[in-house]
Amino acid sequence: MTRVLVSVRDAVEAQVAAAAGVPFIDLKEPSRGALGGLDPAVIAPIVAQLRTSAPQAVVSATIGDWPAEAADEVAARCRAVAATGVDHVKAGVVPGGAALALLRQLDALRRTEGLPIVPVLVADDGVPWALVDAALAAGFELLMLDTVDKRGGSLLQRCALADLQRFVAASRAVRARPGLAGALRAEDWPQLAALAPDFAGFRSAVCAGDRAGTLSAERLLALLRMSAGAAQA
Numbered sequence: 001m002t003r004v005l006v007s008v009r010d011a012v013e014a015q016v017a018a019a020a021g022v023p024f025i026d027l028k029e030p031s032r033g034a035l036g037g038l039d040p041a042v043i044a045p046i047v048a049q050l051r052t053s054a055p056q057a058v059v060s061a062t063i064g065d066w067p068a069e070a071a072d073e074v075a076a077r078c079r080a081v082a083a084t085g086v087d088h089v090k091a092g093v094v095p096g097g098a099a100l101a102l103l104r105q106l107d108a109l110r111r112t113e114g115l116p117i118v119p120v121l122v123a124d125d126g127v128p129w130a131l132v133d134a135a136l137a138a139g140f141e142l143l144m145l146d147t148v149d150k151r152g153g154s155l156l157q158r159c160a161l162a163d164l165q166r167f168v169a170a171s172r173a174v175r176a177r178p179g180l181a182g183a184l185r186a187e188d189w190p191q192l193a194a195l196a197p198d199f200a201g202f203r204s205a206v207c208a209g210d211r212a213g214t215l216s217a218e219r220l221l222a223l224l225r226m227s228a229g230a231a232q233a
């Protein structure tokens with residue numbers, strides 16, 4: 001069954017997600033970019049709050065949007081976010097240039113320091129196969145596709161369905177857990193349910209206004225109803 005991931009920016013939104021029963025709560029500041037990072041000093045108390053209010057929820061946080069060349073900052077931010085007690089640390093990898101080197105660095109941090117890093121592979125121009133293959137070969141437990149430019153339509157419009165199916169199948173083949181995100185819409189749910197990734201991430205679709213706006217409890221509940229309906233079908 002595909003779990004819903006919802007990105008929240010503060011303790012109030014985290015509580016809305018917890019009360020709605022969101023199974024995978026992701027902490028980020030959307031106005032700072034696709035993977036806009038919150039200060040670890042802000043993340044830690046929200047994680048502590050969620051451990052009480054939503055003990056079943058998986059909790060992740062992003063490290064922020066960094067260029068692949070910013071190796072030291074990426075490492076420092078991965079360590080700082082992991083230290084907040086999140087289950088997963090999401091780190092973006094944009095195809096091109098130093099992307100494979102960044103992926104190797106994230107893998108080294110995971111292996112040598114035990115940091116629970118989830119590579120978020122940017123798929124604005126289609127599935128980045130070289131990065132997917134490298135992430136799967138490295139043995140990441142979770143990996144995601146997401147988009148940076150949210151104005152270009154949903155991930156389902158940007159990537160061929162066959163490619164997304166292949167991404168999910170290739171992940172499952174090595175026992176990795178795949179996630180999909182990228183301006184997904186509530187009406188994408190039936191197609192997402194058929195693709196059956198481990199989780200599907202939402203922000204734009206559950207906000208009043210754009211993704212930098214406020215989390216809408218109403219939209220969130222409608223999405224969760226849709227996902228629950230698909231699970232029973």
Ligand SMILES: O=C[C@H](O)COP(=O)(O)O
Nearest residue numbers: 007182183201202203204
């Ligand atoms: O990780 C999930 C993202 O926050 C999804 O955001 P989005 O729906 O605006 O692409």
